[in-house]
Amino acid sequence: MTGPSGPNGGAKRTSDGEDAQGFYGRWARLYDLLARRTPGIVALRKRAAAACELSPGDRVVEMGCGTGANLPHLRESVGPEGSVVGVDFTRPVLERARGLTADYDNVHVVRADATRAPVADCDAVLVTFVVGMLADPAGAVSDWADLVGPGGHVVLVNAASSRRWYAPAVNAALRAVTILSTPPTTRLRYDEDPLDRLDERVAAAHDRLRERSSAVADETHALGAVRLTGGRVR
């Protein structure tokens, strides 16, 4: 669930797109299972949707929606009169998201880059397990804050190193998962430790959100290895 941070950086504000799309395209089915069945994940997704502070009739966008595991929770918050848009650049995961939400006529999925998404006028943006894949995560958060505007909400959820007393064991497991989910997974050496890079990108994104907003949620979950930050944009 950490998402590939990718080995080579990339153009400003874009993720390591080719690798990421190939990776998630290949593993869409397995990822879908993990995204919806990992113990504790449903409660975390509900909490993230709640931090968006949506009301019936609102419009919410999920950037990097993957197989759509958050979309039903967002739909529940905005009701039949609201609307939900899921954005992702990987076709096979989007097909799964489309299938999962086929019964709702006010949930739409769009294939696009989350850092240049063709969406406007929304009340909240939710982004879970994605910013570690972006070359300029802080810049992306600023763009999402601009998109929702003052009073709108941006909510981020990400895996990152735990700071609890038992952190070494948790972080060893997280490092293994991060390496396994950093394409190409056959790589033996990295220019930068994938977990260090994930931590840097997650910190940059969450710090920028704190700068741009008043806190709605500032929490850790999963033994301290998952951060949830939600803010009302100032």
Ligand SMILES: C[S@@+](CC[C@H](N)C(=O)[O-])C[C@H]1O[C@@H](n2cnc3c(N)ncnc32)[C@H](O)[C@@H]1O
């Ligand atoms: C770890 S998955 C998370 C999916 C979903 N948010 C969840 O919580 O299950 C990361 C997703 O982000 C997508 N992604 C990464 N960078 C992206 C970008 N720049 N634009 C659109 N989608 C992106 C990938 O295709 C993948 O589906």
